[in-house]
Amino acid sequence: MAREVLRPALELYLDVHAHPELSGAERRTADLFAARLEASGCTVTRKVGGGHGLVGVLRNGNGPTVMLRTELDALPVTERTGLAYASTVPGVMHACGHDLHLAAVTGAVDELDRTRSTWRGTVLVAGQPAEETLTGAREMLADALYERFGTPDAVLAQHTSPSPAGTLAHAADPGTPLMAASASVEVTLHGRGGHAGAPHLAVDPVLTAAATVLRLQSVVSRETAPAEHAVLTVGAMRAGGPANVIPDTADLSLCVRALSEPAVDRMVAAALRIVRAECAASGCPEDPDFTVTARSPALLTDGAATAAVRRAHEELFGPHRVVGTGPLTATEDFARFGAGGVPTVYWLLGVTGAGPWRRARDGGPPVPPNHAPEFAPDARTALPTGIAAMASAARRLLAPAGGTV
Ligand SMILES: [Zn+2]
Ligand SMILES: [Zn+2]
Known part of the structure; x- marks a missing residue:
């Protein structure tokens, strides 16, 4: 991955991780996110859904519309990772990895902007506030998200998970619930x-x-x-x-x-x-x-779109880094973006570094999961993987340049 893509995404990640904001209060995060999207050629609309929701649009000729969704909010958790870039806000922490998701989306959009000659269509970006309270997606949709910006042909999202960094997990049985x-x-x-x-x-x-x-x-x-x-x-x-x-x-x-x-x-x-x-x-x-x-609602991923994205990921990362996963009792309001039959694709992005993973496997302390005060993604591995995973998924569902629409 080009340094010019990775470096700003990593800087954004470190900044947002150190300055987390709670659900509904994501003002600074939305500012930084919007600025990065604009730097990649997106037109950004703020306050979609009344709060800090925002939509970026990257047009590149006729073709499908693919929406990349990320959350913006952090949790009321006191960070105990000991990281140099740990939260500076008392009692607030990016303990669910939404900072990594949003940084990965900016990197993916940057990557798509730099390779415009290879694809056609429209990339929408939804920066969704208030996921942890399960209210942000509903509010953005109620603010006529699809009517104003176009109903996407597919909506994509990824979520950090306490599995080995650099691996991805797709729904093993698309069409049945992946999340509760x-x-x-x-x-x-x-x-x-x-x-x-x-x-x-x-x-x-x-x-x-x-x-x-x-x-x-x-x-x-x-x-x-x-x-x-x-x-x-x-x-x-x-x-x-x-x-x-x-x-x-x-x-x-x-x-x-x-x-x-x-x-x-x-x-x-x-x-x-x-x-x-x-x-x-x-x-x-x-x-x-x-x-x-x-x-x-439960999250049901689309069978055909999931299969296409999983193939793209297997080609890019190798089949050994892409696995299937069964139903999870985590919940995501991402499911709401599938309203009206819009196909959704969702995968888990492993973020656990090799050291903690090996120690847990050998009987040491368990890997801290999402929402734990010690949750500490190995960003140097997980972020480039997340950028490449999102960019390759979008590219697979957009039209190839010169191809038929
Ligand atoms: Zn969470
Ligand atoms: Zn989350």
């Missing part, structure tokens, strides 16, 4: 506050919450077929203050995932039933509040 549908649910349990020394005069929501968390585990273990990919995690339990006060309320945040929307619906209904029943068992004075705050 999900629901996020906020629950408030209403007790009756009082004195810690007189619990018989109160209704303790902390005890109700604890019992609820335990019982919710039966949704998967006892109500879901063992062959089904399903998970229910209570990601947060918040209640109380001083030890000598029984609080009024307790809050739970639930994350429900399964490979189909009906399965998610069934699990959410089961969770609601259990929450209500535990409140009744505790004698809570009020019914619990129960709000679904985010939903995302």
Whole structure:
């Protein structure tokens, strides 16, 4: 890969990694991303979706339209990688690798701009904010993304994964879910506050919450077929203050995932039933509040487009670096870009360096996964791979220069 392509992408990666921004607050990231796209000849439109969403357009004659999508947001995680370019923002970290995705897209667009004579068509770039809250894709689409910029013939995205850097993984069985549908649910349990020394005069929501968390585990273990990919995690339990006060309320945040929307619906209904029943068992004075705050459909990749891109990757990297992967219980709002039958292609980009991979294999510490404070992609291997993977995928789905459209 040309140094002129890799160097600015790497500089962007290091800068954005050191200056992460939370979902919905990606102002600086969007500025830097837009500037890089403009330097590669894109026309950039800002505030698509109302927030920091942006769209870049690179036109190169008649031909298909291929959209490259990247996220812009970071997570409320405190970085513990010890890297020289670690986050300088307290409590915020690019722990999901979205910084690598966006840097790879700028490199791919740069590469396509430099090789315009080899392809024809239109490259759209979607810089999507607020992926971690599963809201950004929906907001960009609701702002007439496809009506304003053209409905793509294919939409491409890649995601970092804790597998060996330099490898790629495509859906082993395109057309079936690669990633799970999900629901996020906020629950408030209403007790009756009082004195810690007189619990018989109160209704303790902390005890109700604890019992609820335990019982919710039966949704998967006892109500879901063992062959089904399903998970229910209570990601947060918040209640109380001083030890000598029984609080009024307790809050739970639930994350429900399964490979189909009906399965998610069934699990959410089961969770609601259990929450209500535990409140009744505790004698809570009020019914619990129960709000679904985010939903995302399962990600089904397109069979023909995935096969074409996988072939391109195998030709470029060699078949030994391209593998198939089964359904995952991660969730992506990228699935929404497939609305209306737009073909989607999605692959996982390995980012784990050889050292940590070998140590984990030999019984050492496990490889830190996405969202962990120690998540540290081996950018020197993963970034050039990500650039080449995205550029070659786009090129395969655009028209060859001189070919028929
Ligand atoms: Zn994430
Ligand atoms: Zn992510």
